[in-house]
Amino acid sequence: MKRSVIDFWVGVFVLIGIVCIAFLSLQVANITSFKGGSHDTYTLYAKFNNIGSLKANAPVKVSGFTVGRVVAIGLDPKDYQAKVTMQIEKPYQFTTDSSAEIL
Numbered sequence: 570m571k572r573s574v575i576d577f578w579v580g581v582f583v584l585i586g587i588v589c590i591a592f593l594s595l596q597v598a599n600i601t602s603f604k605g606g607s608h609d610t611y612t613l614y615a616k617f618n619n620i621g622s623l624k625a626n627a628p629v630k631v632s633g634f635t636v637g638r639v640v641a642i643g644l645d646p647k648d649y650q651a652k653v654t655m656q657i658e659k660p661y662q663f664t665t666d667s668s669a670e671i672l
Contacts, residue, residue, distance in 0.1 A: 610637065610656040615669040620651040623671055629655050636661040 620642060629637035637657035645652045657663070 609659045611659060612640075613637075613655045613657050613663065615653045615655065616645060616648070616650040617653060617669075617671060618650060619671075620653065621671055623653065629657060631661065 623639065623642060625639055625641060627639040628635045629639060637655050639653055640656050641654040643652050643654070644650075653669075
């Protein structure tokens with residue numbers, strides 16, 4: 570009887586460990602958002618001379634808080650600048666005179 574109780578608790582701790590590793594892996598990969606639901610989004614575009622190592626699915630942050638994601642990066646054929654397309658959650662509204670910076 571004692572052995573089965575010990576085996577049970579070992580199994581519980583192993584399962585908790587696997588769940589923690591999976592959660593941390595998803596957080597490090599930056600592919601999930603555990604906000605408890607999805608928000609409606611709107612699209613913003615920004616042009617940059619140099620985007621460095623920016624990639625699609627990168628977070629868009631304001632004061633360290635994630636407000637959206639980069640969904641596409643392309644080249645504007647008119648002025649040959651990098652055009653970044655971002656999806657921003659609707660609760661966060663930006664004016665047309667806002668500026669963006671790649672860090």
